[in-house]
Amino acid sequence: MTDHIESLAKGLIGEPAIFLGLVACMGLLLARVRLMRVLSGTIKVMVGVVLLQLGASAAGVALSNLAVLVQDRFQVIGYIPHNEAVTALVQINYGREVAITVVVGVIVHLLIARFTPIKYVFLSGHHVLFMAAVGVAVVLPAQIGWWQYLLCGSVLGVSMSLSPALIQRYVKQVTGDEKVAVAHFNSVGYFLAGCLSTALFKSPKRKYLFPNIVRKLEPLMQDHLVVICAFSFLLFFTAAFFSVGTGSNDLFAGQPFFIFAVVQSLWFTAGMYSILIGVRMMVAEIVPAYEGVSAKWIKGSIPAIDAPVLFPFAPLAAIVGFLVSFGIGVLTMFAMMTLQYTIIIPGIIPHFFSSGTVGVIAFRLRGAKALFFVCAVHGLLLSLLPLLLVPYLADLGYTRTTFADTDLQLIGILLGWLIQ
Template sequence: MNFLDGISRGVLGEPAFLLGLIACIGLIIQKKGIEKIIQGTIKTMLGYILIQIGASAAGVALGNLSLLIQRGFQVIGIIPHNEVISALAQINYGNYIAWIMFFGMMIHLLIARFSPLKYIFLTGHHILFMASMLAAVLAVSSLDKWQGIMLGASLLAVAMSIGPAIIQPFVRKVTQNDCVAVGHFNSVGFVIAGVIASCFKALPQQQEEIHPPAIKKLKVFFQDHILSTTIFMFILFLTASIFVSRQQMAELFLERPTIVISAMQSIWFSAGVYVILMGVRMLLSEIVPAFQGISEKIVPKGIPALDCPILFPYAPLASIFGFLFSLLGGLVAMSLFILRSNQYTIIIPGIVTHFFSGGAAGVIAYTIGRKRGLIIASFIHGFVITFLPYYLIPILSGLGYVRATFGDSDFAIVGFIVKWILELILGK
């Protein structure tokens, strides 16, 4: 168990260390010089840490935006938040999770080695999230412990192998190559966005950059995605704060003026996005060449599957619009829950989930369907990833009633599959 804890909390629990180790091994296999090995290893880890720093900065701003929305619209419900629900699962089912992760990675590597699915899923925290969801469902079933663990490990491995594969046709259109894939358990959401965007394919002469017609005179601002991101987030914060009372604003932000709060939160968010983009560029420049060494020896023609922010630099502004329209779709889904007048089953959009998954969906949708594809596909994507978690809640009954659930599409889909398999096996 100590060994498995070391894997789940040490190697897989620290994605930067895992990616640095992979880069180091790959460069050693390629017989690179010691200086190149050290440089590649450190830059790979540094790139991922930059992504984490940027995500943290952007996450704080998004968390504050989420608070404004909850306070302003007086909604109480369940928030899709992978980190929170996984932490609760680890408290109760840590042993199950560790074994599912360990055997799941082994089976996943065997699938990559001996099947056409050559994707190596390297997003460690998402492996942990999916293992946590599987453990929460299987640990309370009447299956024998090891039967549950092996079933969970097999499903985890299949999800890690199939997820990147079904997204890759769309990712390939973004990256223009097969050097990298997306390893993020929102593959069904990305596929939905890609398929819908395909209905709005643009002609070659229509391949223009995003410049909203209403503000063409401010074209210079929209050529700089960081400036445009800051402006949009400022407007979003300012609008959300209108619906919050002065007393609540004072409690949340220490009585600072609303315009100052909106300005600083938008700057924090944009700074986070900028750091994420810099980290992604550094990570890809090092991990992809280094991964070739491992690919040649262990998984011939293997493709590293990394977290979805790797798509952001290909269309930075599209990622922001994808987030906004995905969030809008989530708010519409929330409104439908509110109309049902059952406060305990309202799903409040997880803004962090919409930022990362919605942003990547926006890049895919814009690459394929340009403006119209981006708007429609991102909106429907946001609606879907807000609606699906509602149906996952009963499946997670082993965790008791908590105001959190898993946020991305694949968790609900795999949850449905687990429930179906259990009913098939146990006849219930």
């Protein structure tokens, strides 16, 4: 039985394209549209998700190369927050337990959506696995008995319901409506971004402008593709320039560091473009398809989708938010090295996706000043919270990795504290 549950969790929940495709298909069938419309909508949703994944993969490869440059240049050894890596380790050790937790959590979540006013349905399958892995990794080593599954599953289900609800008012201000919510376990970070932006900054007269230094480039900056490519080239060029003569030369594959920077910035830009196109395609189809599910099963429910759903509303702000947050992460790493403390090496992927989304929220709410300040705070948060979580993951061994996003870290810390 548990083998079948594990297979279901990995094959369905663990494959976002299939999972969201099935949701779209069921919604369109319940809406009683024509068969060709069902087929078209289902395929477009799945292709949109795959485009998002391809874009994330392309951008991730480039960012991983950037991480190698940083580590080789400064010869840093420490913990790298990376959700996918640590979740894989948890599944190797506790695969069946993670699968059972996922099933229990999804049931609890759907019951909450069906019978309470919290009507968000969490559709980001990989984050479901991340949160399940956090609970299992922290709770199971304590060997507290069979009800550990109920505890972990309940925490997962409640988190899936509360996470989108916590930040929906800010998401609504970004998107202009309530057709979609955000399903990403960094909701505490997004909530903090919204609170700080609205509390500390007034709405600027020209709300979405950056400072004077870049206003002359404003016509050019309307072309997000060009701006993203330029920003990413400067980032890779700087990292490659200072890495010449280190162990990173093998990464250049015989190319001049200048050419390496150009290629990596193009990969990153192409990845971002694919993400934006995939999000638009997915949302355009999943929202009308989901109305069928909402009308028949969970009336009034709102689909919650992964954080890049906000990127198209301010792509440049997402890139600037990432750069600010990552810069703070690097500075914090140096401070830890100076203090000879446990070192958290900034994880490129969480700084990009989580802080990029923080940048979009802050920028759309209160403009560029709020973006710089809030993303700096968020970068510091991503650098310090892992220090508190690492001791509770000791049972996984000397892994050199940990969970990255605020919700995962805080839930892990809270569960670890309660268990101990």
